[in-house]
Amino acid sequence: MNDKIQVKDVTKSYDLYKAHQKIYIRRIKGYFNSLRFSGNIVLFALFFGIPWITQANRQSVLFDLPARKFHIFNITFWPQDFILLSWFMIIAAFALFFVTVIAGRIWCGYTCPQSAWTWIFVWIEEKTEGKRNSRIKLDAESASVLKGLRKTAKHVLWLLVGFLTAATFVGYFYPIRELFVDIARLDLSGWSLFFIGFFTLATYGNAGWLREQVCIYMCPYARFQSVMFDKDTLIVSYDPARGEHRGRRRRGVDPSTIGLGDCIDCDLCVQVCPTGIDIRDGLQYECISCAACVDACDSVMDKMGYEPGLISYTTESNLLGVKTKFFRPRLIGYGITMIVIIAMFAVTLNQRIPLELDIIRDRDVLHRITAEGNIENRYNLKIMNMSHDDKEFILSASGLDNLTIVDAPQILIPAGGTLDFRIQLEAPTTAMNVPRKTIYLSVTEQPDTGIRVTEETRFFGPIY
Numbered sequence: 346m347n348d349k350i351q352v353k354d355v356t357k358s359y360d361l362y363k364a365h366q367k368i369y370i371r372r373i374k375g376y377f378n379s380l381r382f383s384g385n386i387v388l389f390a391l392f393f394g395i396p397w398i399t400q401a402n403r404q405s406v407l408f409d410l411p412a413r414k415f416h417i418f419n420i421t422f423w424p425q426d427f428i429l430l431s432w433f434m435i436i437a438a439f440a441l442f443f444v445t446v447i448a449g450r451i452w453c454g455y456t457c458p459q460s461a462w463t464w465i466f467v468w469i470e471e472k473t474e475g476k477r478n479s480r481i482k483l484d485a486e487s488a489s490v491l492k493g494l495r496k497t498a499k500h501v502l503w504l505l506v507g508f509l510t511a512a513t514f515v516g517y518f519y520p521i522r523e524l525f526v527d528i529a530r531l532d533l534s535g536w537s538l539f540f541i542g543f544f545t546l547a548t549y550g551n552a553g554w555l556r557e558q559v560c561i562y563m564c565p566y567a568r569f570q571s572v573m574f575d576k577d578t579l580i581v582s583y584d585p586a587r588g589e590h591r592g593r594r595r596r597g598v599d600p601s602t603i604g605l606g607d608c609i610d611c612d613l614c615v616q617v618c619p620t621g622i623d624i625r626d627g628l629q630y631e632c633i634s635c636a637a638c639v640d641a642c643d644s645v646m647d648k649m650g651y652e653p654g655l656i657s658y659t660t661e662s663n664l665l666g667v668k669t670k671f672f673r674p675r676l677i678g679y680g681i682t683m684i685v686i687i688a689m690f691a692v693t694l695n696q697r698i699p700l701e702l703d704i705i706r707d708r709d710v711l712h713r714i715t716a717e718g719n720i721e722n723r724y725n726l727k728i729m730n731m732s733h734d735d736k737e738f739i740l741s742a743s744g745l746d747n748l749t750i751v752d753a754p755q756i757l758i759p760a761g762g763t764l765d766f767r768i769q770l771e772a773p774t775t776a777m778n779v780p781r782k783t784i785y786l787s788v789t790e791q792p793d794t795g796i797r798v799t800e801e802t803r804f805f806g807p808i809y
Contacts, residue, residue, distance in 0.1 A: 367484075368557060368621040370467050371477040371613070375640025381454065385461045393513050396521040401733060408518050414761060420694075421761065423731055425701060432690045439683040445570055446676045448579040448658075453566070454635030459559050462510070462552035463619060466503055473499040477616060503553045504545065511544030557620040561631050571630060576661040577669045581634050583614075583625045583656050584664060591625075596649055607651050614638035614656060624656055699731035700738075702788050704802045707767070712805045719771040720806045721751075727765050728788055730758035737791045740768070744784035745804055746776040756788070770804065777806035 372378075398405040400418065407416045415422040422429065444452060453460055474480045474495050486492055516524050519537060527533050533541070551559055560567060574580070588608035594600065600607055608625070615623045617637040622629050624638045642656040660669045707723035715721050730736050738756040742748050751769040758764045770784070784804045790796040 365558070366621075368619070369477045369481050369616075370619055371616040371641075372467060372471060373613075373617045373637060373641045373644065375644060377636035377640050381464070381635065384455050385464065388456060388461060393509075396513060396516040403733075404520055404522075406517060407520065410518060412761075419733070421699070421731055421733065423701075423729070426697070429690070429694065429697075432686065432693070436683065436686050436690060439679055439686065441566075442573055443676070443679040443683055445573045446575070446578060446673070446679060447671075448634070449574065449581075450566070450570060450632065450634040451579075453560065453564075453633035457633075459551060459564070460619070460633060460635065462506075462548060463556050465506060466552040466556075467619075469502045469506070470499055473502065500553075503549050507545040507548035507552075508541070510548045511541045514544050515540050557631070560620055560633055567630050573675070575673065575675065576665075576667075577671070577673060579658050579660055580628055581624060581632060581636055581639060581656065582628060582659050582661070582664060583608075584654070584659075585625070586664075588625070588655050600651075607646065607649075607655050609645065609649065611645055613641040613645055617641045628661075698796055698798055700736075700788060700790070700796055700798045701729040701731060702786065702798050702800045703727040703729075704786060704800050706802060712807070714774075714807070715771065719773055720777060720804075722770050722804050723767060724770065724786075724802065725765070725767050726786070727763060728756060728758060729763045730760060733760050735759045738788045739791050741787045741789065742770055742784060743787070744801075745772050745782050748772045748776070748784060748804070772804065772806075774806065777804075779806075780808045781805050 395406050396404060403416065405416070405418050409416065413424050415426075441452060470480065474483055483492060483495065512524065512528065513521070515537060524537065527537065528541075555563075588606040590605050591608040591610040592603075592605040593609055593611075594603060594605060612623075614625065615621070615638075617640070618624070619635060619637065620631040620633060622631045624632065636658065639656050639658070643653040646653045646655055662669045703726070705725045705727075707725060710723065713721045713723075726740075728738065730738075736758055738758065740750060740753055740756060742750055749771050751771055754766055754768070756764060782804045783801055785799050785801050787797060787799040
């Protein structure tokens with residue numbers, strides 16, 4: 346018997362003008378399918394449910410672009426907080442890198458919206474057109490009333506899911522309760538109508554028609570993920586040493602007695618793959634680590650009376666008989682970087698003050714000498730209350746002896762509001778021994794809760 350493992354040449358020469366071959370996905374039950382289904386239920390509940398949560402008569406999560414406010418539960422972020430958004434995106438990126446080093450494209454298989462919505466559309470397709478073989482047969486049939494009804498039902502349901510998805514997504518940027526009232530009354534604004542229509546068609550097209558093409562050709566993650574893989578990365582892989590040579594046989598037959606491996610060459614692992622690859626050809630960038638092929642193969646091994654795990658989550662090191670190393674320099678580097686950035690983000694968020702003060706000097710007059718002989722400077726102030734409650738503040742000045750605010754105003758600012766006003770500062774001429782002094786204006790919440798912001802400016806006097 347030849348002990349060499351058969352090698353299959355999987356080099357592909359793509360014809361850019363070749364028509365796309367439709368993939369008929371076969372749904373399979375199993376542990377990983379149940380795990381993915383449960384995870385998707387949680388994700389859908391969060392996506393569709395969060396916009397409906399209200400807090401203090403306000404939508405808890407609302408990205409109010411016209412007002413330039415991002416409401417996320419108890420915190421309102423303003424354009425001035427853009428640095429926090431940047432940090433959050435950096436944290437998300439390093440988290441993705443960290444997870445990829447450990448478990449490959451596990452994000453794609455279980456939590457990516459493209460994958461999650463594709464499985465919904467596949468389920469609808471199966472309910473309206475039948476299982477995989479029935480769908481293949483239906484597409485091969487000539488036009489008929491029954492075929493038209495099945496196809497129409499599928500596309501109507503796809504569009505309905507796309508519409509609900511789009512309306513919910515727009516509801517994160519426009520109060521969702523008002524939005525659905527406007528939809529019921531057919532009284533949508535032009536922009537709302539455009540974005541709901543756009544995202545409806547995008548969902549319908551991506552999850553219904555493009556499917557695996559988004560993962561293979563459009564998603565950048567599929568292209569750069571390979572640089573984060575190593576021999577100790579957890580991947581979905583076929584064990585050729587156990588599976589080869591492939592061949593069909595009767596149930597109960599010991600494969601070693603007929604010169605075969607455990608793989609019965611049923612192709613079920615190919616039929617359930619959402620990207621249409623054959624995992625037995627080795628690791629491929631198209632694989633999204635959804636483990637549908639693992640469930641399919643384990644079900645066949647169970648029926649044949651063989652040990653499960655011919656296709657499994659494993660590492661290249663394990664397949665080569667080498668112990669897998671969990672802690673690697675790359676993993677440690679990503680982990681430390683992510684922890685440091687998260688700590689910096691948390692500290693910055695904790696020290697964030699929901700109050701802002703902008704000072705602009707009056708440019709008409711540098712300074713003025715009052716009738717009492719004092720030096721007067723004028724300033725235009727803008728105070729922004731970035732909290733969720735109406736606030737009262739007091740203004741104070743420091744940095745110069747006997748510096749006073751003339752007719753200090755009462756500052757009452759509603760939640761999320763701003764107040765623009767002008768003030769005059771006076772100081773005796775004896776306090777100025779140079780033409781310019783640095784002074785400080787402070788705004789403090791009343792009663793004093795520790796919320797205070799201080800900005801520096803300049804106070805000018807005569808040149809002697």
